[in-house]
Amino acid sequence: MSTLKYDLVIVGAGPAGSSAAKAASEEGISVLVLEKKASIGRPVQCGEFVPKALCREVDIDERCIAQEVDIMRTYMPDGGIIETSSPGFILDRALFDELLAIEAAKAGAHILLRTKAISICGRKVIARPVWRQAGCDGEEINIETKVVIGADGPISTVGGWISQVNREFVRCLQYEIPLTRGIETTEAYFDPRYRAGYGWLFPKGERANVGVGIKVGSRGTRDERRAMRDESRALKEALRHLVSRLERDGKIKRSILRVSGGLVPVGGYLRKTWGGNILLVGDAAGQTDPISGTGILSAILCGKIAGRIAAMSIKRNDLEILGEYEVEWKDILQKPLDRALRRRKFLDANWPYSPLTDNGEKELSQLLRENWVAFRSYYRET
Ligand SMILES: Cc1cc2nc3c(=O)[nH]c(=O)nc-3n(C[C@H](O)[C@H](O)[C@H](O)COP(=O)(O)OP(=O)(O)OC[C@H]3O[C@@H](n4cnc5c(N)ncnc54)[C@H](O)[C@@H]3O)c2cc1C
Numbered sequence: 408m409s410t411l412k413y414d415l416v417i418v419g420a421g422p423a424g425s426s427a428a429k430a431a432s433e434e435g436i437s438v439l440v441l442e443k444k445a446s447i448g449r450p451v452q453c454g455e456f457v458p459k460a461l462c463r464e465v466d467i468d469e470r471c472i473a474q475e476v477d478i479m480r481t482y483m484p485d486g487g488i489i490e491t492s493s494p495g496f497i498l499d500r501a502l503f504d505e506l507l508a509i510e511a512a513k514a515g516a517h518i519l520l521r522t523k524a525i526s527i528c529g530r531k532v533i534a535r536p537v538w539r540q541a542g543c544d545g546e547e548i549n550i551e552t553k554v555v556i557g558a559d560g561p562i563s564t565v566g567g568w569i570s571q572v573n574r575e576f577v578r579c580l581q582y583e584i585p586l587t588r589g590i591e592t593t594e595a596y597f598d599p600r601y602r603a604g605y606g607w608l609f610p611k612g613e614r615a616n617v618g619v620g621i622k623v624g625s626r627g628t629r630d631e632r633r634a635m636r637d638e639s640r641a642l643k644e645a646l647r648h649l650v651s652r653l654e655r656d657g658k659i660k661r662s663i664l665r666v667s668g669g670l671v672p673v674g675g676y677l678r679k680t681w682g683g684n685i686l687l688v689g690d691a692a693g694q695t696d697p698i699s700g701t702g703i704l705s706a707i708l709c710g711k712i713a714g715r716i717a718a719m720s721i722k723r724n725d726l727e728i729l730g731e732y733e734v735e736w737k738d739i740l741q742k743p744l745d746r747a748l749r750r751r752k753f754l755d756a757n758w759p760y761s762p763l764t765d766n767g768e769k770e771l772s773q774l775l776r777e778n779w780v781a782f783r784s785y786y787r788e789t
């Protein structure tokens with residue numbers, strides 16, 4: 408068994424982990440990032456939209472921008488179309504994540520690919536190569552460390568170490584599809600079939616990400632397998648419905664270039680995003696917006712705070728300092744995330760679920776006027 412020693416171990420090389428790794432390495436501490444995938448950012452499981460406000464947090468390399476957009480069009484179930492200003496970029500997410508990791512490495516972080524964190528034992532993180540690697544022989548690796556950052560996504564292993572895990576999810580299915588002609592706006596689609604979720608078309612030049620997310624039951628229930636089969640059927644049906652509509656509207660060609668999907672945590676941020684010598688960040692901390700499902704910006708923002716605070720705690724040899732992380736990120740994100748969670752709970756409770764009623768479309772349109780980001784009343788404090 409090989410043993411390594413680092414001041415800080417970060418689990419996950421997504422936007423949260425790489426941002427934390429860069430911030431911490433710049434403070435002069437030793438940082439190891441564990442990433443179970445063989446290639447950072449791949450496969451892409453994302454609609455790839457980011458708001459332009461992200462430019463305040465990171466330099467976005469031009470090569471990562473597939474398309475710029477300024478307007479979001481919301482297609483209401485009653486046939487209405489709402490246009491709102493929503494300036495942003497559709498990214499090449501794989502390249503974006505890769506470049507964030509390269510920045511972290513340039514700052515001094517070491518990154519171990521194909522290596523999965525599996526448990527913690529006192530001050531040691533136990534990891535295992537996902538495939539046999541030269542020098543590792545598939546054996547467990549012990550990493551002695553002072554602080555651990557869990558940036559390991561919606562189903563977080565590290566979160567389990569402090570009993571803080573996401574329980575509410577939207578499950579997404581997405582196709583990459585060629586467009587018949589360029590589209591200048593992002594598009595959001597609502598229908599009672601898209602169970603407490605929505606469909607999207609995010610254009611990137613000649614292609615688009617076309618997907619649907621639907622709310623799924625809490626994990627850990629007794630009849631989970633049956634529920635998942637039913638959810639998977641409902642999700643496929645919802646995406647089929649959206650694709651047919653887009654084909655009928657003449658927007659997309661009849662061809663699927665890539666299939667992806669994944670889980671988005673929508674139950675709000677976790678009660679505790681730190682405990683002992685562990686911080687949670689990004690999707691692992693539930694910092695994702697429970698209504699829009701976007702999480703790249705918050706993952707980067709919170710990752711930077713987590714990396715800086717972890718380094719300060721290590722340099723001063725004081726774990727209490729880690730509590731500052733939660734204070735700092737809540738200062739910025741608590742209000743919008745709390746608002747989105749209130750809207751999410753209302754949508755979940757009042758969505759006109761199947762069997763579809765005759766006036767389900769009207770009911771849903773009414774519901775969205777208070778609970779979808781395109782409407783001013785969404786932002787009203789209640
Ligand atoms: C279909 C879909 C569409 C989306 N569209 C958008 C969008 O358009 N815009 C937006 O802002 N957000 C979107 N999101 C959400 C966004 O992708 C996440 O919020 C964002 O990726 C969070 O970043 P992260 O670094 O916290 O986690 P991740 O990007 O999930 O990174 C976690 C990393 O940890 C690694 N990992 C996990 N467990 C371990 C382990 N035990 N050991 C080692 N490594 C581990 C994983 O391999 C992964 O690389 C979408 C999500 C989905 C599923």
